[in-house]
Amino acid sequence: MSVMTANTQAAQPTPPSRKRNSLSKGKLPRWAVPATAAGAIIVGAAFSTLTGFSVATFAIYSAVLFVIAGTVLTSVVEGRRQGRNAMWTYLIYGAFLLALIPLASVLYTVLEKGLPGMNSHFLFSSMNGVTGAVDNQSVADGAPVIGGAYHALLGTLMITLWATLISVPVGMLTAVYLVEYGKNGVLAKAITFFVDVMTGIPSIVAGLFAAAFFGLLLGPNARMGIVAAVALSVLMIPTVVRSTEEMLKIVPNELREASYALGVRRWRTILKVVIPTAISGIASGVTLAIARVIGETAPILVTAGIASSINTNVFANWMSTLPTFIYYQILTPTSPTNIDPSVQRAWAAALLLILMVMALNLGARLIASLFAPKKGR
Amino acid sequence: MAKRIDVKDLNVYYSKFLAVEDISINIEPKSVTAFIGPSGCGKSTFLRTLNRMHEVIPGGRVEGEVLLDGDDLYGPGVDPVTVRSQIGMVFQRPNPFPTMSIKDNVLAGVKLNGKKISRSDADSLVEKSLRGANLWNEVKDRLDKPGSGLSGGQQQRLCIARTIAVKPDVILMDEPCSALDPISTLAIEDLINELKSEFTVVIVTHNMQQAARVSDRTAFFNIAGTGKPGKLIEYNETAAIFSNPEQKATEDYVSGRFG
Numbered sequence: 045m046s047v048m049t050a051n052t053q054a055a056q057p058t059p060p061s062r063k064r065n066s067l068s069k070g071k072l073p074r075w076a077v078p079a080t081a082a083g084a085i086i087v088g089a090a091f092s093t094l095t096g097f098s099v100a101t102f103a104i105y106s107a108v109l110f111v112i113a114g115t116v117l118t119s120v121v122e123g124r125r126q127g128r129n130a131m132w133t134y135l136i137y138g139a140f141l142l143a144l145i146p147l148a149s150v151l152y153t154v155l156e157k158g159l160p161g162m163n164s165h166f167l168f169s170s171m172n173g174v175t176g177a178v179d180n181q182s183v184a185d186g187a188p189v190i191g192g193a194y195h196a197l198l199g200t201l202m203i204t205l206w207a208t209l210i211s212v213p214v215g216m217l218t219a220v221y222l223v224e225y226g227k228n229g230v231l232a233k234a235i236t237f238f239v240d241v242m243t244g245i246p247s248i249v250a251g252l253f254a255a256a257f258f259g260l261l262l263g264p265n266a267r268m269g270i271v272a273a274v275a276l277s278v279l280m281i282p283t284v285v286r287s288t289e290e291m292l293k294i295v296p297n298e299l300r301e302a303s304y305a306l307g308v309r310r311w312r313t314i315l316k317v318v319i320p321t322a323i324s325g326i327a328s329g330v331t332l333a334i335a336r337v338i339g340e341t342a343p344i345l346v347t348a349g350i351a352s353s354i355n356t357n358v359f360a361n362w363m364s365t366l367p368t369f370i371y372y373q374i375l376t377p378t379s380p381t382n383i384d385p386s387v388q389r390a391w392a393a394a395l396l397l398i399l400m401v402m403a404l405n406l407g408a409r410l411i412a413s414l415f416a417p418k419k420g421r
Numbered sequence: 422m423a424k425r426i427d428v429k430d431l432n433v434y435y436s437k438f439l440a441v442e443d444i445s446i447n448i449e450p451k452s453v454t455a456f457i458g459p460s461g462c463g464k465s466t467f468l469r470t471l472n473r474m475h476e477v478i479p480g481g482r483v484e485g486e487v488l489l490d491g492d493d494l495y496g497p498g499v500d501p502v503t504v505r506s507q508i509g510m511v512f513q514r515p516n517p518f519p520t521m522s523i524k525d526n527v528l529a530g531v532k533l534n535g536k537k538i539s540r541s542d543a544d545s546l547v548e549k550s551l552r553g554a555n556l557w558n559e560v561k562d563r564l565d566k567p568g569s570g571l572s573g574g575q576q577q578r579l580c581i582a583r584t585i586a587v588k589p590d591v592i593l594m595d596e597p598c599s600a601l602d603p604i605s606t607l608a609i610e611d612l613i614n615e616l617k618s619e620f621t622v623v624i625v626t627h628n629m630q631q632a633a634r635v636s637d638r639t640a641f642f643n644i645a646g647t648g649k650p651g652k653l654i655e656y657n658e659t660a661a662i663f664s665n666p667e668q669k670a671t672e673d674y675v676s677g678r679f680g
Contacts, residue, residue, distance in 0.1 A: 227479060298512060299516055299518060300477075301474065301477060302512065302516045303518075303529070303533060304505060305472065305474060305505055305509060305510035305512075305584070306505070306506070306509070306529055306534075306584070306587055307502050307503070307505040307506025307507075307530065308502070308529075308533040308534055309502055309534075312533055316532075317518060317520075317533065320520045321519060321520055417520050417569065
């Protein structure tokens with residue numbers, strides 16, 4: 045190794061001189077792009093001031109100026125191809141920033157408005173006994189807001205848990221049928237078609253279906269957590285089927301054949317070889333499906349109603365979830381004359397919901413890496 | 422242990438397409454039989470019919486008889502799972518189970534079938550199988566590491582260890598060295614030579630030198646043209662096939678004057 049290094053060094057010509065490298069001829073110097081950006085921002089600010097300054101016009105003018113100036117400059121100095129390359133690079137970065145704006149804005153707004161109401165009282169008490177008079181009193185006294193989302197948090201967890209318990213077995217077994225048994229048969233094609241149709245069902249329709257179904261079974265007013273869970277599982281099943289199907293499809297056929305060649309039966313091969321190989325993808329797909337339905341509002345309202353006290357039994361009585369809690373706090377504030385406490389509770393609940401979805405997404409990544417086939421020597 | 426295979430008038434189909442036509446061949450126990458021939462001539466397809474792996478492919482079916490010590494593999498009421506536990510198979514590309522450790526890969530045939538095995542029995546089976554595959558010394562210190570961390574040649578020997586762990590009567594090998602470098606190939610060929618003392622070995626190979634080195638008998642398959650079925654042209658002692666073939670096509674193929 046040391047010999048190699050010595051040779052390389054010996055082979056090198058005289059140390060780099062101060063003269064410009066001839067290979068970098070016809071290239072823009074490094075400072076050109078930042079300088080163009082700075083120029084575009086200054087001119088953009090000036091233009092914007094001319095038409096009455098606003099952040100939006102300032103940003104738009106600066107961006108347009110930068111893209112035009114950068115493209116022209118690069119075209120002139122480096123040639124047409126590099127110029128086009130520069131234009132598309134700037135446009136792509138611009139699109140990315142544009143897509144980032146709503147995300148950052150939502151996060152900022154929810155944090156700003158939700159953090160003041162986020163405390164242990166909010167997390168661990170329900171709205172039981174909190175009336176308009178209580179809210180009026182706390183506004184008049186300047187006291188902290190009474191009442192929280194504990195009942196809604198529990199409702200969200202219970203209903204989502206039951207929805208998962210229903211949809212994961214159904215969805216996974218459907219996917220196993222589609223990939224391992226159905227192949228391209230008529231039944232498999234029909235199932236795939238209906239799963240696709242189910243993916244597009246509006247969530248309120250799923251809610252109405254569940255409400256009507258249990259209405260037939262148990263009579264009208266059959267509203268409880270499990271009905272909501274069924275409604276959510278109607279929404280979840282297609283997602284679970286789709287993601288599991290994709291994961292099972294990418295398990296190499298060689299592994300199935302290796303297992304068959306050892307004299308292992310098909311169902312054991314699926315259970316012990318195919319599913320373990322795909323489990324990380326399946327688990328993260330399921331987690332993402334949960335994240336998708338946890339924020340549903342409409343199907344919960346028509347199936348589980350709304351409650352202000354704690355109910356941990358999904359088989360009886362109405363239940364609230366975080367989305368319906370937010371909906372009701374905003375639409376029908378507890379105190380019609382002092383809506384601030386309700387608004388604060390709604391935003392805190394929104395923050396809680398976002399945190400839960402984020403935790404689920406992180407959980408999905410964690411699960412994927414935990415279950416992934418181990419590498420290493 | 423080792424059993425003989427007798428094939429009588431076997432036709433192999435993919436749905437309606439006749440892939441291999443009218444094969445009759447007798448494979449001797451405790452010997453190595455090599456199938457050679459150009460690509461697409463049906464030798465792998467035929468090999469897969471010998472342990473009923475062909476029917477795993479949708480539309481795959483056969484006509485005719487394959488007798489394992491006189492019992493027809495395709496007889497009514499024969500469970501393909503039973504057939505495959507007696508006739509093992511090693512594939513072209515090494516395919517250890519990625520979710521399992523080296524040890525679990527060797528025990529896969531036992532564990533996947535849900536059979537109970539005591540710890541000491543399992544350990545001795547793992548050691549015996551890995552020694553049988555000439556892999557023990559290389560992996561004995563890392564039996565709990567994933568099998569996918571081994572080199573290609575080691576993975577292929579792991580797959581052979583996995584196959585011999587279920588104690589089959591016959592081992593089928595579908596171009597087991599085509600994805601390996603010459604040194605790993607040599608290791609596998611040495612292993613094949615040892616395996617024939619206990620098992621009946623059938624090997625498909627594209628490499629004629631390999632067939633000449635490892636096999637006792639060689640079968641030459643050929644195809645008349647694309648879309649035509651593959652046929653068994655000549656089957657004889659390996660020395661005869663390579664030095665004194667009866668058929669012109671065989672001579673052209675083994676001497677490299679093919680086509």
